[in-house]
Amino acid sequence: MTEKIWLSSPHMGGNELKYIHEAFEENWVAPLGPNVNEFEKELEKKLQSNVKVAALSAGTAALHLALIECGVEYGDEVICQSMTFSASANPIAYLGAVPVFVDSEKDTWNLCPNALEDAIKDSILKGKKPKAIIAVHLYGMPFKVEEVMYIADKYEIPVIEDAAEALGSTYKGKACGTFGKYGVLSFNGNKIITTSGGGALVCHNLEDKEKTVFLSTQARDNAPHYQHSQIGYNYRMSNISAGIGRGQMEVLDERVNARRSMHNFYVDLFEDIDSVNVFSEPNSDYFSNHWLSAIIIDSKMLRKTREDLRKEFLMVNIESRPLWKPMHLQPVFKDCKYFGSNISENLFEDGLCLPSGSNLNESHKERISKLIEGFFL
Structure with missing residues (x-):
């Protein structure tokens, strides 16, 4: 049979095994370690804007934690771009919140600012101001950043940027994933770079990153025994996966x-x-x-x-x-x-x-x- 041409297949750079071997040699086979730390630093350097990055097991995990950190709870409404992969919307349902979907505009195929404001006004009129807005950079194309952020700021609603498909994309020279309160990245096997599976949450301060890491490692309290005061998740990226990511960053x-x-x-x-x-x-x-x-x-x-x-x-x-x-x-x-x-x-x-x-x-x-x-x- 003729060789298959794939839509978007993984593409190794050559040095991934070097970092994986280092992890094995140093026995860092865990959801922490030098590769995780360095991968996060390399992403921060690429994104600039003084952001802090938490490496996680999936982009979906990053979006889930972003919603939690925006205070989304059961019954809350969250606005979400309708034209996207289901992983943009599913975490809303994880929390028992209610997605409100918004159409695209013709220029970027992304969140329509006019329909966005209509959705916000409708929710406010019904006494249910949305807790967050999920805006997607579809297929790597930046959404209309200024218009969307203007409306979000006007109504004081945090924006979560789904930049899962947009690592390396920019709007007016600034990296996608750095405009909203949080940015979500994905390193699934079909993305620009891969860690086999994985993602990251982009934060704007160390406090938010530390909270993300805390929640992604089962929310274990600072105590000599295992103590938990809130629900946590097993969402941290492994040191092995981060080693793949370090090799991939060299060829991004x-x-x-x-x-x-x-x-x-x-x-x-x-x-x-x-x-x-x-x-x-x-x-x-x-x-x-x-x-x-x-x-x-x-x-x-x-x-x-x-x-x-x-x-x-x-x-x-x-x-x-x-x-x-x-x-x-x-x-x-x-x-x-x-x-x-x-x-x-x-x-x-x-x-x-x-x-x-x-x-x-x-x-x-x-x-x-x-x-x-x-x-x-």
């Missing part, structure tokens, strides 16, 4: 450049195809890592759909995938409130994510080009 800039190069490849490939729009930055304020390159197909003009193209790719062992299905369309969240129009629904209906890995070579590109050129003839 290369990985971002490679993903952006794939995006440019698709821009060139579709340049003369009027029925396709490649998802790109709206202006120079936005710098996307282009974690995934995505397109919108005008099915009325083409008389073919994104599903037709996905199946064509599948037939020749190339992975592609529809855009995230909006959360307000998911059966598990069918009873939740939703504010906006049908932008995210239309994006889902017509959008497709294309192979975007940093390890794709010229042979892979030739196979992709050949299929696309044949499909759009």
